[in-house]
Amino acid sequence: xxxxxxxDGGTRxxxxxxxxxxxxxxxxxxxxxxAAWNELVERFSRYVYAICxxxxxxxxxxxxxxxxxxxxxxxxxxxxxxxxxxxxPWIAQLTRRVCLDKLASAAREEPVDEITKExxxxxxxxxxxxxxxxxxxxxxxxxxxxxxxxxFARDESYRTIGxxxxxxxxxxxxxxxxxxxKLRQELEGRKPGARGSGT
Numbered sequence: 711x712x713x714x715x716x717x718d719g720g721t722r723x724x725x726x727x728x729x730x731x732x733x734x735x736x737x738x739x740x741x742x743x744x745a746a747w748n749e750l751v752e753r754f755s756r757y758v759y760a761i762c763x764x765x766x767x768x769x770x771x772x773x774x775x776x777x778x779x780x781x782x783x784x785x786x787x788x789x790x791x792x793x794x795x796x797x798x799p800w801i802a803q804l805t806r807r808v809c810l811d812k813l814a815s816a817a818r819e820e821p822v823d824e825i826t827k828e829x830x831x832x833x834x835x836x837x838x839x840x841x842x843x844x845x846x847x848x849x850x851x852x853x854x855x856x857x858x859x860x861x862f863a864r865d866e867s868y869r870t871i872g873x874x875x876x877x878x879x880x881x882x883x884x885x886x887x888x889x890x891x892k893l894r895q896e897l898e899g900r901k902p903g904a905r906g907s908g909t
Contacts, residue, residue, distance in 0.1 A: 854889035
């Protein structure tokens with residue numbers, strides 16, 4: 711079954727790549743493609759683990775148990791997914807249910823019925839947004855990916871980036887601005903309905 715969030719999920723098949731959509735992965739997994747399953751685990755492992763730890767603040771030990779349980783449920787229930795394009799929200803829902811079960815078993819004084827009532831979940835929105843940005847960054851290519859990663863993820867200043875890349879701070883600022891514009895276009899293109907109906 712699924713490896714931990716830091717594992718590579720096994721050998722990746724030659725005919726399955728990150729270019730395939732979630733719907734493609736679902737279709738291939740349902741047809742018994744082991745490489746597609748490995749790709750699915752790799753694609754969503756950090757997402758699931760982030761919900762467990764950042765969304766529900768599970769301890770590492772409980773988060774790892776929940777992680778394994780989530781991918782077991784995905785594997786056994788994938789045929790019940792009605793909309794192949796809704797893989798990510800379906801996985802998020804499964805993960806929330808598993809985490810709620812963990813919390814309920816650890817705190818019996820809080821009724822499960824009350825915990826599972828739907829309520830606004832800003833943390834989930836933040837996790838979804840963070841992973842959407844990460845995927846969009848990967849689609850920008852190396853120059854912009856490195857530039858924005860240094861500025862936002864590593865919190866490096868224009869001066870620091872400029873010194874390491876041997877470029878003036880003003881050049882770094884203009885490049886970051888251009889890369890941000892490309893990132894915005896990439897994110898807009900990933901919104902539902904933003905792309906054409908063709909594959």
